[in-house]
Amino acid sequence: MSVENHRGIVEYSSERVVIAVSEGHLVLTGEELMIGFVYQEEITITGRFRRVEFCR
């Protein structure tokens, strides 16, 4: 999963990744989550996802 125009990583563990985006957070839950690569404008997360949430 790739997220463009992110505002940084808020929380990162192998079960839960929270990415700051404009107007809120993207919360990804799953297992063996791994950050493929991080760039200023793009972040790619791989692993077995269980849930993708968007919180304002």
Add this chain to the structure above:
Amino acid sequence: MALYSLWYYLTGHLRITVQGYTPERFLNLCVQRGIHLWNIVKDGDRMQANIGIGGFFQIRPVARATASRVRILERRGLPFVLARLKRRKGLLVGALMCLAALYLMTCFIWQVEVHGNEEVPEEAILEAARRAGLYPGAYKSEVDPKRVEEQILLAIRRLGWAAVEFRGTTAVIEVAERVLPPEAAPDVTPGDIVATADGVVTRVLVFNGRALVSEGDTVVQGDVLITGRLLEGGEEGEAGPYVRARGIVRARVWHRAYEEVRVQEEVKLRTGRTFDRTLIKIGDNEIIIRGRKKIPFKLYEVKVERTGLVSWRNINLPVELIRETYFELVEVHQEFTVDEAERVAVRRATDRLLMELPPHARVLAVREAVVQAGEGFVGVEVILEAEQDIGRFVPSPSGQEQGGAGRN
């Protein structure tokens, strides 16, 4: 992705582990500073990531700011391999020496093979090659294939052809054997050279034996020209050595031919019209593939060309391609004057004589005479004088017994 991997391999990268309270902040700071991280995995309170070499040198301030400890787990990529090699010079030298040794070893000939010989023993060829400088262990650039080929051919006369070729470290000598003519034992059957025709001797050339005639002598067919009996008295009582007479006796010989031509003659001439037919003959059956079965001429001459379709090894297929050309003939009634008839007769007779002349004969003169001229025909005799070889070897009647005739 493969391209990425190659790039990372060439530039080199590290696997690091980061231990700290806020790995998220660490990541964010890295991203802000343009430090590229990839394959980030969380492992309990630690975090593993890949980082380029350039990025690693910029990571210290980030680590300090986030109070993280960074440790290197692994070094990957070409720069590290090279650095390791630089430290272990022996390995590098070894590798180079190995290459050099390999190269050096390919400069020598390790094996010499011989192909194509059947009768000539391989050892003989190898020995000849050795003398010309080609042997296992020879330095390749010092071996001149052309020279070796020549030397082999000179040394072994049974070989008609030789080629030397290098295949890697193996030298291959390809040879072809000469098929020698059966060693003809010189024929020693005693005998004489006898005249085959009547004539006047013009030249006597004795290789072996004793000449019984000399230039200017007249000989009759059957006369002994050169005898194999070396002693003059050999014919009476004392039997001298009797050898095989050899030599050339040339003589002026007169050839006669008689030809008659009728003043009125029926001659068959080609009209110029032809008819082609192509057949395939399989076994005894003929199949016409071009042309009609019926030949449209009443009188004709035919020329047949046969082509065996395939002739492979000794198998001849019973299939033939036959091309027939029919020439239409027309019967022409010819009337000659006496003069013409005479000329035609002379020409025909001369042609016949010339055809019958032995090889190396030299025509000296041609004379013709009308022998008879009767009612409606002319008879002509042509006498052709030629200088030709008249000798022919005749083995002595009692060939096995030397000088057997001398007992009488």
